[in-house]
Amino acid sequence: MLTALQIKTFAGSEIQSIFNEIKHFLYPSYRYLQGNCHCNAHLGSLLLAKHAVPHKKIWVFAPCRYSEHSREVFRIQDPNGMAPLGHIRWGYHVAPMIEWQDQELIFDFNFSETKPLSREEWLGHMNTPNYKCVITEADQFLFYSSPSALKPDKSLFNGNFYPIEGLCQQNRWFEKGLAANETALLMYQEVIQVALQKKANAKLINEYKFLIGSINNFECVFRDKSTNKRMTPEFQEKHHDLIHYYRGVFEDNVEKWSESIKQIIRA
Structure with missing residues (x-):
């Protein structure tokens, strides 16, 4: 200690x-x-x-x-x-x-x-x-x-x-973790909160919560570009435009955090 x-x-x-x-x-x-x-x-x-x-x-x-x-x-x-x-x-x-x-x-x-x-x-x-x-x-x-x-x-x-070394470093798990959190929070503000304000139907809001409010589902879709039992191909096709847009946001955030980390290490 x-x-x-x-x-x-x-x-x-x-x-x-x-x-x-x-x-x-x-x-x-x-x-x-x-x-x-x-x-x-x-x-x-x-x-x-x-x-x-x-x-x-x-x-x-x-x-x-x-x-x-x-x-x-x-x-x-x-x-x-x-x-x-x-x-x-x-x-x-x-x-x-x-x-x-x-x-x-x-x-x-x-x-x-x-x-x-x-x-x-x-x-x-x-x-x-x-x-x-x-x-x-x-x-x-x-x-x-x-x-x-x-x-x-x-x-x-x-x-x-x-x-952080080897595959952990190569796959940028550090940067991707920070980017996932920031992107998910932004989606909460821009998607879930807006849907609630517009009084969208409960089924749609629930789908947004499973996509954004579960880290396993969120990283499956946005980080890994994969599927699971809830994030099925059909679910992702239904929300294709939303997912496509925020995948771009996620990737931009990965680069942003990567640069921020480099600046800390260089300081």
């Missing part, structure tokens, strides 16, 4: 200033809570490193991610009201963490846009006493999963993490 001695040269006002800078840089990606918290956390980590703030990452796993027999997830309220089921289901969550004056401070804009959170405050947002908490070095981007021994279709955290 980091020691308070390592960062004692940082005043509280400096920590708050860095917090505000990271929030500004990450906006609006973090306001889409459906997924890609690891991308938000990694961008925050790069900015902390830019300011030479020693830090690590704190990960929390729901029982469904480490127990053979559990399906329990973190149930998170969707502040945007676009989750198809009314709430967001997380298997894990992650954020950067520093230690300052004997305090653990977690930079997580999903839950606080005004100040860092204590570990107790942060874990309280998971809405369950059941979890596994892991601290890693800041360069760890995501974790490995392995098939369950009892249920081959179930994926479990195997205790290992990996940095």
Whole structure:
């Protein structure tokens, strides 16, 4: 763990200033809570490193991610009201963490846009006493999963993490995660909110929510240009023009985030 001695040269006002800078840089990606918290956390980590703030990452796993027999997830309220089921289901969550004056401070804009959170405050947002908490070095981007021994279709955290390198870097998963969140939030504002204002029929709004309010469906359609049980060829043909337009927006956002990340690394 980091020691308070390592960062004692940082005043509280400096920590708050860095917090505000990271929030500004990450906006609006973090306001889409459906997924890609690891991308938000990694961008925050790069900015902390830019300011030479020693830090690590704190990960929390729901029982469904480490127990053979559990399906329990973190149930998170969707502040945007676009989750198809009314709430967001997380298997894990992650954020950067520093230690300052004997305090653990977690930079997580999903839950606080005004100040860092204590570990107790942060874990309280998971809405369950059941979890596994892991601290890693800041360069760890995501974790490995392995098939369950009892249920081959179930994926479990195997205790290992990996940095951005190899296929992860080549496929630009970091940039695409940030772009997915930003594009989905824009679609929420321009598609779902507009449909609600125009009092569109409930069936159409529900279809928009499944497309935009589910990270799995959204990335299937816009990042992977693929299909699944809900995002069928028929569904995508019905919404062809909408999907075609926002695929272009998504691709533009990938390039925008790619350039922003390069600027941070070069600084």
